[in-house]
Each structure stands twice: as structure tokens, then as C-alpha cells.
Amino acid sequence: MSKHPVRFGVWANVHGTLASLSHPDDPVDASWPRVRDQVLLAEKLGFDTTLVAQHTMNPVGEELDQLDAWTAAAALAALTKKIEIIGAIKPSVIHPTILAKQAVGIEEISEGRFSVNVVNAWWKPDLERSGIGMLPHDERYAFGKEWLHVVAKLMSGERVTYHGRYLKLDDFGLRPAPTRRSRPTIYIGGESEPARELAAAEADVLFLNGQAPESAAAFIADVRVRPRGTRPPLRFGMSAFIVAAKTDPEAEELLEYHWQRNSADKAAQGALMERLVRQVDEESAMWKALKHRPHIGPNGGTAAGLVGSFDTVAERIVTWNRLGIETFMLGFQPLESDMTLFAAEVMPRVKRLESLAG
Structure with a gap:
């Protein structure tokens, strides 16, 4: 079992929606x-x-709005008091010294x-059409390893001299240095072999995509034995999409409604979906895995199995927490109402079960 209590997170709706584009009670609004x-x-x-996920253009459709991750994260940091703000970033879009600053x-x-x-890019237009360019999958991780190594040291207030294959820094430091703790927490998303190596080498938390417990347990066991x-x-942590109701049959009815809305989207926007498939990096482990995990919601969503009654x-x-998952990054639709329902009905039940097991 995880030595850490369950933590609940929510995907910030910077894409405009976390599931169907045509849900009548959940507008596509990335404002x-x-x-x-x-x-x-x-x-x-x-x-x-x-x-706060990071894309420059919206991968679901370029005609849709996409809020910038890091300006939003800075504003949210100023407006909130307790909640952790996680800003996603693709290493190739920004120099490590600027990102660390x-x-x-x-x-x-x-x-x-x-x-x-830190996430490996999977959607090509963001990088290729902007002129930044996209390295091959494994080379992106080789670059990312150097990038994150430098970022972690700079965020810790160290002066860095580093001469690698991609990056060269000479006696470079940032002031002011962090004053609240040693450095910000580092999350990594990915399931490929290079992602596992990078997480073991540099990260504090590794995010899994939604999947069955058996595959997740094998994944966690593999990463845990790697040298740290x-x-x-x-x-x-793990991404999941919540479909919860008073009873299991009611939740299954809701899930079926989500599938119907998903089918309606595909029928109405078939060309868009076909274009999206052509624009992804086929070497992306996440994309390969999710093609074989039918799901609703972001990054595996309902494949995590969090569908049913509140109990x-x-x-x-x-x-899941017993298997080692600490942080659950959750999607909801309709967003505000289902997030509120989850907090009222499921979160207290989880705390009660944790106390009984404690």
C-alpha cells in the first residue's frame, strides 16, 4: 500500500472540455x-x-481555444491559498534556464x-508547424534528460556548469533562489522505457495514464526497482475520469450516455478525428497504449475503472492507493457540478475507508 494518503486533483479545463464537445450541460469553454x-x-x-496542461494549439481542433499553461499557472498561484498548481511543459519549447527562472x-x-x-510531446503540429521541430521519440527523452537535470539543479538554487550533447551552461545560477523549500516538485508523465528511466533518475512523482490495475501494478513494480x-x-499518480452516482446501475447509465455523446462527436467531426490520428507521433508510448484502451476523458480516463456508485x-x-497510486488527477463532465458531487459524496467515503485501514 502507498505510504502516502490519497490526494485528489482536477485537470484544469484549459482545452475547453475534458470529454465530449457536445455535452449539453458542459460548454466548450477554455476562457x-x-x-x-x-x-x-x-x-x-x-x-x-x-x-494545467500545456499545448500551444488545441489538439482536439485548431479552431478551438487553448489557454496558455504558464501564464494561467502564475495567475492561479496568486489567487489561491492551498491547492498545488502543477504546470506542464514540453522541454523542447523553452530553454531550461528560462523555464527554471x-x-x-x-x-x-x-x-x-x-x-x-515534464511531458514528452506527442502532437506534432505544435512543434513542427511552429518551426521548433520534433525530435524522434527516444531522442526527445535524451534531450529531456539533459534538460530536466539542468532545470532541477537551477530550481534548487545551484550554480550549474554542464556540457552535454544538447545543452551547454557555464557557471549559471538563478537569484533569488527558492526560499520556501529546496525546489518545486517534479512530476513526469509517460510509460515508455525512456520515460521510466527519466522518472527514476530525476522525478519526484510519475503520472500513469488510466489503465487496468494489473498493468499498472507491473508498471509500478518495474519503476520502483530502478536506481534512485x-x-x-x-x-x-494516475489520470482518471469519474462517472459516479448513487448506484452502480445509475453510473453505468451515465457511462453509456458519455459513450453516446462520444459517438455523436465522432459522427459530427469525423474529419477532425481522422486528422488528429494523422498528427500524432506513432512512436509515443502513451498514444500506442491509449489506442488499445477504449476510454472517455483525458489520458486514459475511464480505463482506470472509477465508474460506479459512490461507495x-x-x-x-x-x-488503487494500495497498489501505490497517491495522486488522482481527475476529469469530470459536466465539470463544475460533477466535481462538486464527487467532493460531497466520494471524498468523505475515501477518508473513512483510509481511517478504517489506518
Whole structure:
């Protein structure tokens, strides 16, 4: 069982929606006012963290809005008091010295509540059509390893001299250095062999995509035995989409409704979906895995199995925690109402089950 209690997070709605584009009670709205109000509500409801995903253009459709991750993260850091703000970043889009400087700044604004989520790019237009360019999959991780090694040291206030294959820094340091703790927390997302190596070498928390417990247990066991040096043991989080109701049959009816809305989207926007498939990196381990995991919601969503009555979902969350999952990054639709329902019905049940097991 995880040595850490369950933590609940919510995906910030910077894409405009976390599931269907045509849900009648959940508008496609990536505006700053909505994301701001959503995260303030999550904090009020007792959520521990929020993940602000990073894309320049919206991968679901370029005609759709996409809120910038890091300006939003800085603003959220100033407006909130307790909730952790996780800003996602693709290493190739920004130099490590600039990223580390921004991270230390947001860490100070948040008074020690900022974290960085390093993700390998999977959607090509963001990088290729902007002229930044996309390296092959394994080479992206080779670059990312150098990049994150440098970022971690700079965020810790160290002066860095580093001559690698991709990066060269000479006696470079950032001031002011972090004052709240040694550095912001580092999350990594990915399931490939290079992602596992990078997480073991540099990260504090590794995010899994939603999947079956059996595959997740094997994944966690594999990463846990990798050398960490003097670092504390790696912790784990997982993406999931919540479909919860009073009874299991009611939840299954809701899930079926989500599938119907998903089918309606595909029928209405078939060309868009076909275009998305052509625009992903086929070597991405996440994309390969998710193609074989039918799901609703972000990054595996309902494949994590958090569908059922309030009691069923709570019990499954505690079971996941026993496997080693600490942080659950959750999606909801309709967003605000289902997030509120989850906080009222499922979160207290999880705490009760944790206390009984304690």
C-alpha cells in the first residue's frame, strides 16, 4: 500500500472540455474566467492539486481555444491559498534556464505550492508547424534528460556548469533562489522505457495514464526497482475520469450516455478525428497504449475503472492507493457540478475507508 494518503486533483479545463464537445450541460469553454473559477472552486471543495496542461494549439481542433499553461499557472498561484498548481511543459519549447527562472518565480508567488510536470510531446503540429521541430521519440527523452537535470539543479538554487550533447551552461545560477523549500516538485508523465528511466533518475512523482490495475501494478513494480541514488522513493499518480452516482446501475447509465455523446462527436467531426490520428507521433508510448484502451476523458480516463456508485468508486480509489497510486488527477463532465458531487459524496467515503485501514 502507498505510504502516502490519497490526494485528489482536477485537470484544469484549459482545452475547453475534458470529454465530449457536445455535452449539453458542459460548454466548450477554455476562457481564463472559467478556469480561474474552476480552480478556486476545487480549492474550496478540498481538492489537493490541479494540473494545467500545456499545448500551444488545441489538439482536439485548431479552431478551438487553448489557454496558455504558464501564464494561467502564475495567475492561479496568486489567487489561491492551498491547492498545488502543477504546470506542464514540453522541454523542447523553452530553454531550461528560462523555464527554471519562471518556475522559481511561480513557486514564490504560490508560497511553495508550485510543481512542474515534464511531458514528452506527442502532437506534432505544435512543434513542427511552429518551426521548433520534433525530435524522434527516444531522442526527445535524451534531450529531456539533459534538460530536466539542468532545470532541477537551477530550481534548487545551484550554480550549474554542464556540457552535454544538447545543452551547454557555464557557471549559471538563478537569484533569488527558492526560499520556501529546496525546489518545486517534479512530476513526469509517460510509460515508455525512456520515460521510466527519466522518472527514476530525476522525478519526484510519475503520472500513469488510466489503465487496468494489473498493468499498472507491473508498471509500478518495474519503476520502483530502478536506481534512485540518495533520492526518496518515487511516488505515483494516475489520470482518471469519474462517472459516479448513487448506484452502480445509475453510473453505468451515465457511462453509456458519455459513450453516446462520444459517438455523436465522432459522427459530427469525423474529419477532425481522422486528422488528429494523422498528427500524432506513432512512436509515443502513451498514444500506442491509449489506442488499445477504449476510454472517455483525458489520458486514459475511464480505463482506470472509477465508474460506479459512490461507495464503489471510493473503494476502487483505496484499492488503487494500495497498489501505490497517491495522486488522482481527475476529469469530470459536466465539470463544475460533477466535481462538486464527487467532493460531497466520494471524498468523505475515501477518508473513512483510509481511517478504517489506518
